[in-house]
Amino acid sequence: MKTLLAIRHVPFEDLGGFESVLDDAGYAIQYADAPTTEFDVLARRDWDLVVVLGGPISSNDGAQYPFLTPELKLIEARLKAAQTLLGICLGSQLMARALGATVRRAERAEIGWYPLTLTEAGRASPLRHFTAPVFHWHGETFELPAGAEHLASSALCAHQGFRIGTHALALQFHPEVTARGLEQWYVGHVGDLAEHGLSPAILRQQAQQHATAMQEQARAFLEAWLSGLSG
Numbered sequence: 001m002k003t004l005l006a007i008r009h010v011p012f013e014d015l016g017g018f019e020s021v022l023d024d025a026g027y028a029i030q031y032a033d034a035p036t037t038e039f040d041v042l043a044r045r046d047w048d049l050v051v052v053l054g055g056p057i058s059s060n061d062g063a064q065y066p067f068l069t070p071e072l073k074l075i076e077a078r079l080k081a082a083q084t085l086l087g088i089c090l091g092s093q094l095m096a097r098a099l100g101a102t103v104r105r106a107e108r109a110e111i112g113w114y115p116l117t118l119t120e121a122g123r124a125s126p127l128r129h130f131t132a133p134v135f136h137w138h139g140e141t142f143e144l145p146a147g148a149e150h151l152a153s154s155a156l157c158a159h160q161g162f163r164i165g166t167h168a169l170a171l172q173f174h175p176e177v178t179a180r181g182l183e184q185w186y187v188g189h190v191g192d193l194a195e196h197g198l199s200p201a202i203l204r205q206q207a208q209q210h211a212t213a214m215q216e217q218a219r220a221f222l223e224a225w226l227s228g229l230s231g
Helices: 018-024 039-043 068-080 090-098 179-188 190-195 200-230
Strands: 002-008 027-033 049-052 085-088 103-114 134-142 149-153 161-164 168-171
Touching (some): 018 027, 049 068, 049 090, 068 085, 068 090, 085 090, 090 103, 090 134, 090 161, 090 168, 103 200, 134 200, 179 190
Parallel strands (some): 002 027, 049 085, 085 168
Antiparallel strands (some): 149 161
16 A cells, blocks of 8 residues: 555644545555654655645744654655655645745634635646635745745635645645534634634534535545646
């Protein structure tokens, strides 16, 4: 089987709906919990795919969270070696930083279900499958790294996705979530909800409207991206 490392920053921000797609594609999934993992050990293994998941901290918080330094080093090494890498939310911000781009606080947090606007390159990429609103939960944004291909934006965020060649893809939004999985988020991120005056009941109602369509489109997206890796 192919090997997949999923770097997780909080337990409930996992691969979600992506897991079944990756299972079907023949990946053996191993999670590493970033705050307590030994990145130098992980870096010695020859992973077929690394997925860097989301989390509530900033990619700039290395002084407070020292594990971010070796995590960034692993990401930098994979990018330099043109090894396959997928970053989601915090993962995309870490990829941007590893490529020398600035990550900063957004003018306004983006939490909830909003559509993407795809660039011409995005419409020709696997992101073309996202035609319905997708889920967002982030308070920071990144500049487009030098040499990266811009794929998508939203009304509140100019850079929702970029890629480097066919091997590295960074997504600011959360295509992996499911309505059931988000119930963990409403509890785990209660501070965010209170800070921004958001109601779990409203987010739950939105998930009931949009999550099934996004999950179907996310499956088509991921299958297309994985096919491009092996093609």
